[in-house]
Amino acid sequence: MAKRDFYEVLGVNNSSSPQEIKQAYRKLALKYHPDKNKGDKSSEEKFKEASAAYHILSDKERKQNYDNFGHAAFEGAGGHSGFENFDFSTSFSDIFEDFFSDFGGSAGGRRRRSSNLRGSDLRYDVSINLEDAYTGKKENISFSSSEKCGTCKGQGSAPGSSAESCSTCGGHGKVRSNQGFFTIQQTCPQCAGSGEEIKNPCRSCGGSGKKQTNKKLSVTIPKGVDDGTRIRLSGKGEAGVKGGGSGDLYLFININSHEIFKRSEENLFYEFPISVTDATLGTTLEVPTIDGGKAKVKIPSGTQSGKRFRLKGKGMPLMRGSGYGDLYIQIITEVPISLTSEQKELLEKFRILENNKSNPTIKKFFEKAKNFWKN
Secondary structure, three states, X not given: OOOOOHHHHHOOOOOOOHHHHHHHHHHHHHHHOHHHOOOOXXXXXXXXXXXXXXXXXXXXXXXXXXXXXXXXXXXOOOOOOXXXXXXXXXXXXXXXXXXXXXXXXXXXHHHXXXXXXXXXXXXXXXXXXXXXXXXXXXXXXXXXXXXXXXXXXXXXXXXXXXXXXXXXXXXXXXXXXXXXXXXXXXXXXXXXXXXXXXXXXXXXOOOOOEEEEEEEEEEEEOOOOOOOOEEEEOOOOOOOEOOOOXXXXXXXXXXXXXOOOEEEOOEEXXXXXXXXHHHXXXXXXXXXOOOOOEEEEEEOOOOOOOOEXXXXXXXXXXXXXXXXXXXXXXXXXXXXXXXXXXXXXHHHHHHHHOOHHHOHHHHHHHXXXXXXXXX
């Protein structure tokens, strides 16, 4: 059976650029890949045919031979050509590597990047008081971390020597194993993907390129931080490997409970207890504020328990931007206990003088209750 022209298979011509040939093959490979067409022999044959065509036309020397002699340039002693003798278990992995080389440079470039491993990030929990969150504060912290080895400059090899190509993967950082039709590529277990081995390790760090040390930092916690706020300190984490950058240090803020104030975002709240007399007759109160000061609040006569008063701008500072939240004071009316005989006598006289007009809420409730019992 006559072999189809490879240019016809890919839908290109002999003047097409390498990128156009690659794009044409990509489209066909995705369309006819066996994983997408399980059990479809026709698709499998088209996939093999396209792969064979790309194998020839993607290589400058093979393409020139094909242009000059056609399929005959690749016929063996048996007179066969095309894709019957195409070794997919090995050649397809080479095609695949070339196929995706434009997504981030050459394989060598990928190996160089993989050897520059960034250090790990670290977490440090900081507990502060609500007053500290209001004003902001400087905090001295200490923690154990790694830093770049000063002897080998983080490279891991003894001074005067350098890393060599990994003997297991040949410097590729990957190893391959054949599983039937496909070739599986995995990170090299010997060099962890770096493609390099250290034959003469640095004595100071044992070849790791970094040393463990205790670090001390003075950090600024900005005003307005809330419970759970995360602060990132760039480059203050673990040292990288073989020239890789250091990781980051993250401060997680925990704000201790306050004996008076409760917080919700930028606003503060607390309950302020007053006597029945003050709630009935009205009064002026001095209430605490988070800055350590006092504020005056006028309580009008007849103030009910649960009434809330707002003090604008007396809450927490906004972490991003200017301004402050508000302070909300909720009045709680406390009923007196352990009364003296004189207090009881006065209250009894007051009860006799009371009428329904003094307690409209009570009157309204009992009217509803009477209707309920009546029905």
